[in-house]
Amino acid sequence: MKVLVPVKRVIDYNVKVRVKADQTGVDLANVKMSMNPFDEISVEQAIRLKEAGQADEIVVVSIGVAKNQETLRTALAMGADRAILIEATDNVENDIEPLTVAKILKGVVEEEQPGLVLLGKQAIDNDANATGQMLSALLGWSQATFASGLEIEGDKATVTREVDGGLQVIKVNMPAIVTVDLRLNEPRYASLPNIMKAKKKPMDTKTPADYGVDIAPRLTTVKVTEPPARKAGVIVGSVGELVEKLKTEAGVI
Amino acid sequence: MNFGLTEEQEMIVSTVRRFVEEEIYPHEDLVDRTGEVPTEIAAQIKQKTMDLGFYACNFPEEVGGAGLSHLEFALVERELGRGSMALNHFFGRPQNILMACEGEQRERYLLPAVRGERMDALAMTEPDAGSDVRGMKCVAKRDGGDWVVNGTKHFISGADHADFIIVFIATGEDDTPKGPKKRITAFLVDRGTPGFEIAPGYESVSHRGYKNMILRFDNCRLPDAQVLGEVDGGFAVMNEWLYATRITVATMAVGRARRVFDYALNYSAERKQFGQQIGKFQGVSFKLADMITEIDAAEWLTLSSAWRLDQGLPANREIASAKVYASEMLARVTDEAIAIYGGMGLMNDLPLERFWRDARVERIWDGTSEIQRHIISRELLRPLGA
Ligand SMILES: Cc1cc2nc3c(=O)[nH]c(=O)nc-3n(C[C@H](O)[C@H](O)[C@H](O)COP(=O)(O)OP(=O)(O)OC[C@H]3O[C@@H](n4cnc5c(N)ncnc54)[C@H](O)[C@@H]3O)c2cc1C
Numbered sequence: 010m011k012v013l014v015p016v017k018r019v020i021d022y023n024v025k026v027r028v029k030a031d032q033t034g035v036d037l038a039n040v041k042m043s044m045n046p047f048d049e050i051s052v053e054q055a056i057r058l059k060e061a062g063q064a065d066e067i068v069v070v071s072i073g074v075a076k077n078q079e080t081l082r083t084a085l086a087m088g089a090d091r092a093i094l095i096e097a098t099d100n101v102e103n104d105i106e107p108l109t110v111a112k113i114l115k116g117v118v119e120e121e122q123p124g125l126v127l128l129g130k131q132a133i134d135n136d137a138n139a140t141g142q143m144l145s146a147l148l149g150w151s152q153a154t155f156a157s158g159l160e161i162e163g164d165k166a167t168v169t170r171e172v173d174g175g176l177q178v179i180k181v182n183m184p185a186i187v188t189v190d191l192r193l194n195e196p197r198y199a200s201l202p203n204i205m206k207a208k209k210k211p212m213d214t215k216t217p218a219d220y221g222v223d224i225a226p227r228l229t230t231v232k233v234t235e236p237p238a239r240k241a242g243v244i245v246g247s248v249g250e251l252v253e254k255l256k257t258e259a260g261v262i
Numbered sequence: 263m264n265f266g267l268t269e270e271q272e273m274i275v276s277t278v279r280r281f282v283e284e285e286i287y288p289h290e291d292l293v294d295r296t297g298e299v300p301t302e303i304a305a306q307i308k309q310k311t312m313d314l315g316f317y318a319c320n321f322p323e324e325v326g327g328a329g330l331s332h333l334e335f336a337l338v339e340r341e342l343g344r345g346s347m348a349l350n351h352f353f354g355r356p357q358n359i360l361m362a363c364e365g366e367q368r369e370r371y372l373l374p375a376v377r378g379e380r381m382d383a384l385a386m387t388e389p390d391a392g393s394d395v396r397g398m399k400c401v402a403k404r405d406g407g408d409w410v411v412n413g414t415k416h417f418i419s420g421a422d423h424a425d426f427i428i429v430f431i432a433t434g435e436d437d438t439p440k441g442p443k444k445r446i447t448a449f450l451v452d453r454g455t456p457g458f459e460i461a462p463g464y465e466s467v468s469h470r471g472y473k474n475m476i477l478r479f480d481n482c483r484l485p486d487a488q489v490l491g492e493v494d495g496g497f498a499v500m501n502e503w504l505y506a507t508r509i510t511v512a513t514m515a516v517g518r519a520r521r522v523f524d525y526a527l528n529y530s531a532e533r534k535q536f537g538q539q540i541g542k543f544q545g546v547s548f549k550l551a552d553m554i555t556e557i558d559a560a561e562w563l564t565l566s567s568a569w570r571l572d573q574g575l576p577a578n579r580e581i582a583s584a585k586v587y588a589s590e591m592l593a594r595v596t597d598e599a600i601a602i603y604g605g606m607g608l609m610n611d612l613p614l615e616r617f618w619r620d621a622r623v624e625r626i627w628d629g630t631s632e633i634q635r636h637i638i639s640r641e642l643l644r645p646l647g648a
Contacts, residue, residue, distance in 0.1 A: 082269045086273050198277045201315035202315040203315075208270060
């Protein structure tokens with residue numbers, strides 16, 4: 010079985026995000042970018058499937074700017090076999106919308122014929138949580154979202170889903186779209202030998218036009234603002250002072 | 263000229279960074295408090311380093327290493343420098359000098375060291391011979407076909423965990439117009455060799471848990487098979503293999519300084535006095551400006567000296583400059599970070615006082631600041647006959 014893993018290059022989760030003065034978006038100039046953490050989990054899961062003998066090839070695909078090849082290279086260094094870079098824009102600020110991404114991915118799926126597409130449940134930049142679901146609808150494939158467990162047996166996948174108030178276990182037909190949640194696995198480090206091998210692994214470059222997709226935005230961002238400021242904390246000097254503050258200032262004891 | 267890293271180098275940096283943050287940071291307080299690295303933690307770090315293919319990454323591929331360039335190795339060590347030296351000792355980087363092993367020495371020392379089966383340490387310093395290495399008193403005398411060794415080494419880092427130690431020992435003396443001059447030979451000495459004792463050393467304020475040991479030789483008999491390099495060729499192997507170790511000190515100082523800087527920067531933006539963040543006072547903000555400028559300067563000095571080695575260019579002076587500047591930069595940066603934290607900076611609730619203590623030794627080991635300045639100035643003046 011071939012597994013397709015789309016990966017997004019996003020602002021690194023450690024970076025303190027700043028809203029641009031003109032409120033059109035967040036500042037991405039000179040900011041560290043990394044693989045969307047949920048996508049690392051998808052890549053890890055694909056590698057585990059391959060190690061378990063359930064997958065034979067892992068193809069990673071990223072849609073965005075030329076620099077997304079760094080993100081793909083990271084996935085290759087973790088253990089993916091092949092990469093497809095889809096250069097959709099030369100401006101990092103240009104976030105490609107979920108529907109556009111889903112349409113391009115549909116083209117990739119038709120070309121690659123994977124048995125499973127593993128996506129992150131959402132990207133930590135726009136938090137849309139939509140691409141996997143849209144792709145499933147466009148393809149007419151079954152979907153299982155928020156996976157915290159995944160077992161594949163024959164043409165069925167058993168997926169444990171994290172839902173409000175507990176876990177739900179569902180069975181879906183393969184080929185399927187699965188979006189992964191935080192607790193599915195802990196992604197591995199890229200080992201040094203794999204880092205060195207990553208460069209030699211194939212990477213194709215395409216454009217949205219190759220899949221007949223127009224990337225023009227359908228949504229308009231009205232305004233981006235900072236969340237309300239949290240009040241600064243204090244470092245207390247002693248337990249006594251802490252108890253005092255909890256009593257008098259916080260009023261919790 | 264290109265100051266950027268390749269994709270592989272970026273990935274190497276991020277893997278090691280993550281390793282240090284996840285596998286080293288959590289144990290640092292314990293190690294600093296107790297002065298010991300628990301055996302199971304040491305074993306775990308070593309195993310994970312091997313699994314990641316980073317063990318002995320400074321060695322060429324033909325002996326089982328990863329064949330990193332000096333520059334790439336400096337990047338690895340820069341990231342390691344963020345974490346405790348006592349712990350990252352087990353992110354094994356055997357001494358490159360083991361490449362001087364010949365014949366069956368390769369099977370007994372070099373290859374097991376690269377595979378992580380045997381750990382090494384290196385011993386030059388003696389109670390009466392520090393900067394003046396040639397002044398050593400530890401001596402090996404011929405007896406039949408063997409050598410008989412007597413003397414003492416001290417401050418030997420990592421000897422507590424070492425299975426064997428590379429020891430520099432005097433094997434003779436030449437009369438020169440400037441007076442007698444010792445001939446030195448490097449020996450491979452196994453732990454457990456009769457007449458050889460590895461004894462506990464002193465307690466250091468810097469890098470607690472990264473122990474320094476005392477080595478005692480009492481009529482210790484070593485066959486010729488234990489000679490590393492040539493008899494009387496100790497300085498030759500030292501010069502060929504050891505001068506790059508100063509890059510380790512410099513690059514680790516840069517990594518640690520960056521960690522310290524992040525504390526200072528964030529605190530400057532959070533701590534309020536006189537109704538505003540202390541970073542808004544120029545007295546504090548200019549400290550930050552100086553700190554980051556010096557860190558960057560030290561980093562480029564260090565990386566460029568490693569790059570020179572990779573290019574086969576002379577680098578002795580440049581490495582000395584990097585070592586002295588980076589280690590002194592770390593002293594200033596840790597000191598200013600404490601200034602920015604005020605009293606809290608000295609308390610062991612925060613790791614800053616540890617960084618400050620740890621910083622002191624960087625100006626001493628691998629050649630003191632004075633010795634590095636001596637090397638730098640001599641290279642400049644000697645061609646002028648001064
Ligand atoms: C924690 C620790 C670990 C160490 N680990 C090892 C190890 O693993 N293996 C090893 O072999 N050694 C090790 N060393 C030894 C280290 O390299 C020496 O401490 C260092 O070379 C200085 O020698 P010394 O301490 O004897 O000082 P000295 O050489 O006695 O120096 C005393 C002072 O005199 C100055 N001085 C000496 N000569 C000159 C000169 N010509 N010009 C100007 N100033 C001069 C020095 O700069 C210094 O300020 C370690 C040291 C420490 C503290």
